[in-house]
Amino acid sequence: MGRALRADAERSVRAILEAAERVLAQDAGASMEQIAEAAGLTRITVHRRFANRQALLEALAVSAKQQLIDAIEEARPDSAPALVALYRVTVNVMRVKNTWRYTLSHATAHTAAAAALWEEIDAHTVQLLDRAQHEGLLAPDADLEWTRQVYYALLSEALNRPGADRDPAAQDPDAQATLVIDTLLHGAGPRG
Amino acid sequence: MGRALRADAERSVRAILEAAERVLAQDAGASMEQIAEAAGLTRITVHRRFANRQALLEALAVSAKQQLIDAIEEARPDSAPALVALYRVTVNVMRVKNTWRYTLSHATAHTAAAAALWEEIDAHTVQLLDRAQHEGLLAPDADLEWTRQVYYALLSEALNRPGADRDPAAQDPDAQATLVIDTLLHGAGPRG
DNA sequence: GTTAATTGATACTTCAGTGTCGCAGTTCTG
DNA sequence: CAGAACTGCGACACTGAAGTATCAATTAAC
Incomplete structure (x- = not known):
């Protein structure tokens, strides 16, 4: 890395990443110009911070992850x-996932850096699930990889849940x- | 609609739709030419069948739905x-969803026709879930809309489940x- | 077998997006 | 405050894709 960015440049980078998230969430094929405009900057400045579109996407992925x-x-998942712990992690993750909806659901840029971060996230999650299993929270024969997949999917679905109009409480993170x-843990079937 | 298409033209349409699914699954921004090539046709022929890219996307959505x-x-969901019935529907849906992975997971073209089909699908599903609830399969207080959302998500996740290498049985539709x-029905928790 | 539809080839136009450059004005940093 | 870094502006070249048109050759349909 070269020298550190100046304060205003740093602000620009943040503005670009946040604008990219907002714009791309509505149109995954949006142009650099649309992103720049949403960030209150010029297309040229965006190009100065990110050499090309791909670089921006990668930075976005890394930042969100x-x-x-x-x-x-x-959330201190180990205490x-x-x-x-699962509850605390879920609330925190939900908050971030809500802010970075597009970036975290469209696994576009498959760079080494982004992949490494995903592995770290997966490791954290599986470790927590493993602990849950040992504490009797999950079935002893539950497939933890599948459970993790289902957990991720449920997080996404909860965020995309409509009906915030009639029932505002449904938007509450808790x-x-x-x-x-x-x-x-229990699915939709009747409780034993 | 004008007169019916000639047999070879009909074949072309099918080839284009299937090729589009294959190509777009790997690159959502693929060009018409790439799709044409994958269909064993010329870009011009694709343009003759579908006025523009959007029209192709819409036709793809309608066809898959x-x-x-x-x-x-x-699957006779009412008998x-x-x-x-849920089991039969799941197996059948899984088969189609596997063939049209891209089209059925990326809800791009939001046309009236496609939306109407989705509503029909949702209606079928909720009706089945409602019956399941009355038969005691689901909890009496289960939110059927949420249950439907979770059901869809589980279908997608099951298709994207890795590990077909070590456990070929995991790929079995049943x-x-x-x-x-x-x-x-039961989630990942221990059974009562 | 004749007619009408379909297709491929070639060529052309249009257009949007990407990426670059130099210069002038502004803003931060030490 | 002085130098360095940053941004905006205008202009430019380049690329790739979309979409259109015509004509000859092929193929299905009745």
Whole structure:
């Protein structure tokens, strides 16, 4: 890396990444110019910070995944009973996933850096699920990889859940986390 | 509609749609030419059948959704106990969803026709889930819209499940359907 | 077997997006 | 405050894809 960016340049980078998320969420094929405009900058400045479109996409992916990791670690997934930790992690992840909807759901740029971050996220998740299994929260014969996949899917679905109009409580992070975990553990069938 | 297409033209249309699915699955921004080539045709022929790119995307969406409806109705979702019907529907849907991965997961073209088909699919699904609920398969207080969302998500996840290498049985449609339904009904927690 | 539809080949136009450059004005940093 | 870094502006070249037109050759349909 060269020298550190100047403060205003750093601000530009953040503005671009956030604008890219917003714009691409509505049109995955949006142009650099649309992104620049949404960031309150010129197309040229975007090109100065990110050599080409691909580089921007990669930076976006890395940034979002890093925030996801931070959110997970901030929830201290290794302390407290697994159910409590799972709940805390879910709430934190939901918040980040809500902010970076596009970037975190469209796994476009498959760079080494991004892949490494995903592996770290997966590792965190599986470790937590493994602990949950040992604490009797999950079935002893549950396939943890499949459980992880289902967990991710439920997180996405909870965010895309409509009906925020009639039931504003459904948008509440706590309510969403509860729904996700409840569904993950018990499904939709009747309780024993 | 004008007069019916000649047999060879009809074949071309099918080839184009199938090629589009294959090509777009790997690169959502693929050009008309790439699609044409994959279909064994010229770019010009594609333009003759579909005025523009958008029209092709819409036709693709309608075609795939129609096949999904056919697959559901073919499973006779209103006969037999709900669990059996759910199983049959799941197997059939899985087959179609596997063939039209791209089209059925990327809800791009939002035309009136495509939206109407989705509503029909949703109606079928919710009706089946409602019957399942009345038969005691689902919890009496289960939110059927959420259940439907989770069901769709599980179908997608089952298709994207890796590990076909070590465990070829995981690719078996019956095994996949069993996994989806089991997870939908009971989640990953221990059984009562 | 005759007619009408379909297709491929070639060529052309149009257009949007990408990426670059130099220069002038502004803003941060030490 | 002085130098360095950053941004905006205008202009430019380049690429790739979309879409159109005509004509000859082929192929299905009745």
